[in-house]
Amino acid sequence: MSTAQRMLGAPDEAEDAVQSALASAWIAREKIDPARPVLPFLTTITLNKCRDKLxxxxxxxxxxFGTAAMPELARDGSPSPETEAVxxxxxxxxxxxxxxxxxxxREALILVAVDGRSQSEAADLLGISEKALESLVYRARKRLREKILTE
Incomplete structure (x- = not known):
């Protein structure tokens, strides 16, 4: 829990990440090698969940989305019509x-960034290595950034 809280900064988000990690570990329990310590395995999953949240x-x-750093200081909770249109x-x-x-x-980006799956989960679903998935997501984000910010 403390690792997740250090990574995310907010206790409620850290708790969500840990619960998600434990659920993932439970789902993958058949893959756990009983001869190896379980703590590094759980830590890795937790770190992946934190990375996903970040x-x-x-x-x-x-x-x-969510550009106001402190919503309680905002004058009006609803955006202006101009902001909504943009x-x-x-x-x-x-x-x-x-x-x-x-x-x-597109598949890699949607699985990781939109669906919120961990890189290992997404890599397994696509039948590729995590490194290959990371490269695909990086390239997808780079292309989006170039297309959206330059036009």
Whole structure:
């Protein structure tokens, strides 16, 4: 729990990450080697879940969601009509650009960034190594950044 809290900063998010990690470990319990210590295995899963949460936060910031650092200081909780229109346009553009990605890049990006799956889970689903998945996600994000920010 302390590792997750150090990674994420918020106790409630850390708790979610740990619970998700334990659920993943339970699902993969048949793959656990009883001769090896379980703590490194659980720590790795927890770190992956924390990384996933951090990536989702970063993606939300990248897409312009949750930009107010302290919502309690905001004058009005609802965005202005102009902001809503710009956000809607950015979201439509992002969706369109995701659909234009090559299939392998799109699959990797959606599994990790949108569905919130761990890299190991996504790599298993796609039948590739975690390193290959990491490369696909990196390339997909790079292409999106180039398309969305330069146009």
């Amino acid at each position: 990536r989702r936060k970063k993606a939300a910031r990248f897409l312009g 956000d809607r346009q950015l979201l439509q553009k992002t969706r369109a650009e995701i659909e234009r990605l090559p299939l392998r890049l």
